[in-house]
Amino acid sequence: MPIEAQGGLNNLDALARAILALQTQTAPFAFVYQGPFAGRPAPTAVPPGSAILATDIGPGGSVFRNQDGANWRPLNGRAVMYQRGGSLTNPIATLNGNGTQQFFTLPDTMLVPAGMPYAGSKINVQCHMRRTANGGGASVTAAMFYGPNNSTSDFSLNGVTIASGTTQDWDGDGNLIFRGTAEEHRTSFSARNSSSNGYWLADLAVNTAAPTYLNFGCTSSLAAGDTVVLLSYQVTFEG
Numbered sequence: 001m002p003i004e005a006q007g008g009l010n011n012l013d014a015l016a017r018a019i020l021a022l023q024t025q026t027a028p029f030a031f032v033y034q035g036p037f038a039g040r041p042a043p044t045a046v047p048p049g050s051a052i053l054a055t056d057i058g059p060g061g062s063v064f065r066n067q068d069g070a071n072w073r074p075l076n077g078r079a080v081m082y083q084r085g086g087s088l089t090n091p092i093a094t095l096n097g098n099g100t101q102q103f104f105t106l107p108d109t110m111l112v113p114a115g116m117p118y119a120g121s122k123i124n125v126q127c128h129m130r131r132t133a134n135g136g137g138a139s140v141t142a143a144m145f146y147g148p149n150n151s152t153s154d155f156s157l158n159g160v161t162i163a164s165g166t167t168q169d170w171d172g173d174g175n176l177i178f179r180g181t182a183e184e185h186r187t188s189f190s191a192r193n194s195s196s197n198g199y200w201l202a203d204l205a206v207n208t209a210a211p212t213y214l215n216f217g218c219t220s221s222l223a224a225g226d227t228v229v230l231l232s233y234q235v236t237f238e239g
């Protein structure tokens with residue numbers, strides 16, 4: 001059915017101008033950047049509501065929005081940064097004891113990009129480890145690590161003493177709650193078949209304007225004949 005435009009050509013012309021104006025306005029959800037998080041524009045340099053796709057954060061990348069003109073916040077408040085799952089027959093990584101402290105060699109370099117944390121944001125870290133062989137006869141201290149060095153010299157974010165014997169499990173859960181360039185470090189964990197369990201609260205002074213790293217391993221020496229496997233992990237950024 002034909003539709004008659006009231007007011008003739010003048011109203012049609014005004015409608016066309018209005019549509020054009022809407023099309024040229026900045027959209028409430030406009031992507032302004034795609035690439036590594038380190039190359040992002042400053043939140044103050046783009047309109048509120050702008051979005052970026054950080055291709056190096058999370059499987060397939062993660063979307064962040066500039067909602068307040070001050071910070072790049074994860075879309076819907078949460079971004080999965082790293083996530084892997086394995087099995088007892090095919091673990092993600094394995095530590096074989098050699099009398100030293102050890103880090104797992106992970107399929108991901110678990111980088112926290114410089115400047116990503118901001119006051120009020122949080123990183124949650126979860127993992128599942130199992131002691132599958134006991135050659136040394138002693139307990140083993142398993143831990144999550146966080147800091148600038150990506151080594152066992154970094155801070156222990158969370159840890160537990162896994163008892164001697166085999167089929168000893170640790171389900172770790174740690175949180176970093178940021179207050180700026182110095183963050184509040186809170187951790188909690190549960191540990192199946194472990195000889196200790198508890199809750200930690202501590203403050204760490206880490207420069208979040210520089211890159212930092214997460215990893216898993218043992219803070220005590222892992223004796224020859226001991227084996228610890230990493231079965232799963234997940235790291236999320238919330239804010």
